[in-house]
Amino acid sequence: MKKWIAWLCSLLLLLPLAACGNGNGQGEKPLKNVRLAEVTHSIFYAPQYVALAKGFFKEEGLDVELTTTWGGDKTMTTLLSGGADIALVGSETSIYVYAQGTDDPVINFAQLTQTDGTFLVSRKKIDHFTWEMLKGSTFLGQRKGGMPQMVGEFVLKQHGIDPHNDLHLIQNVDFANIANAFASGTGDFVQLFEPTASIFEQEGKGYIVASFGTESGRVPYTSYMAKQSYIKANKDVIEKFTRAIYKAQQWVASHSASDIAKAIQPYFKDTDLALIEKVVDRYKSQGTYATDPILDEEEWNHLQTIMDEAGELPKRIDLETLVDSSFAKQAMNE
Structure with missing residues (x-):
């Protein structure tokens, strides 16, 4: 949230300079x-x-x-x-x-x-996954303040897991580097978008065990x-x-x-x-x-x-x- 406040405050100073946008688009057949x-x-x-x-x-x-x-x-x-x-x-x-x-x-x-479009990926193959397995683990999550992170924490809480006390939660990795961090050995579980999650399964780097989209609702x-x-x-x-x-x-x-x-x-x-x-x-x-x-x-x-x-x-x-x-x-x- 602090990050959002910082860039919004600086941006609001610039908005008067960019207030004028497109025309009214009242042309006939040419594509708008x-x-x-x-x-x-x-x-x-x-x-x-x-x-x-x-x-x-x-x-x-x-x-x-x-x-x-x-x-x-x-x-x-x-x-x-x-x-x-x-x-x-x-x-x-x-x-x-x-x-x-x-x-x-x-x-x-x-x-x-x-x-939500993310999936929970485990480093090890798990035949009978339960959310309880995350307790005590290292979980490589998404950037703080974004929807993937917020949905991730919401789902964990729905399953009785305190994301800040029941596991080691890592949230300081840039979005673009999360997959590489997991592939290089960081974390027991990671929250990933597709197609990265499926690619990891194909390459044996991880295994999809749950869907945050299914768990969090519409x-x-x-x-x-x-x-x-x-x-x-x-x-x-x-x-x-x-x-x-x-x-x-x-x-x-x-x-x-x-x-x-x-x-x-x-x-x-x-x-x-x-x-x-x-x-x-x-x-x-x-x-x-x-x-x-x-x-x-x-x-x-x-x-x-x-x-x-x-x-x-x-x-x-x-x-x-x-x-x-x-x-x-x-x-x-x-």
Whole structure:
């Protein structure tokens, strides 16, 4: 949380310089450029790549320019400073920004994933895993203040484990280096995203024993958001963007993991097709991919409960303050 406060305070000083964004996009047939910043590049976001690969954005008259900004703080900085029109990032970031005070809050308008995307990986193969086995172990967790870490601690507590007293919790390793740290011998257990978790299994470096997504329940893990001022000035863009995402969500829901893997492979050229299919199947089977873009109140409240238990919730914020589901509902009604 301190990290978020530091960069937000410095960023707010710069915002007046970047207040002016895109035009109103009232052109007729030429594609409207939309700059999209994603927090990371992952099979976890398969419906987004389906929307790109299947031309759903272009069908709506949008030319989506995708950039990976690597991290919640960097993604939000890019959005707030005018470097992106829309961001795909954890909904908790909109809460952090709002809590610091702003007259142009970031609004969540479409949800993409509805569960955590990490898995618990053990260094040793365990035939009959129980969460009790983590007690006394060294657990290599995710960065403090991020959703993976908060969900990880929430799940441990749900299973009667105090993450700060019942095990040795390591949280000072950068996200990009967590997998390498585990591979080099750090930790008995590690919290990993796909496809790294499955790659470790293939190479005998670790074994998936549990899913944090399954254990933590539905939560708005990653959503599309934009500044309130951008949404007001570009309602047509948000409508079209949300419609394209909904088409992709429905396509993913109605197609096999094999079909989805083939569709998104161009966005993961260095990943084996069979591995992409395996990861998609794992996420699809546990309901990770939202089937519609609506972020509902139950999910929003659950998110804040997870943040609160992790000691990272600045204050409770009503759904209506930072979530606008009108575009999602319109897309579904059409």
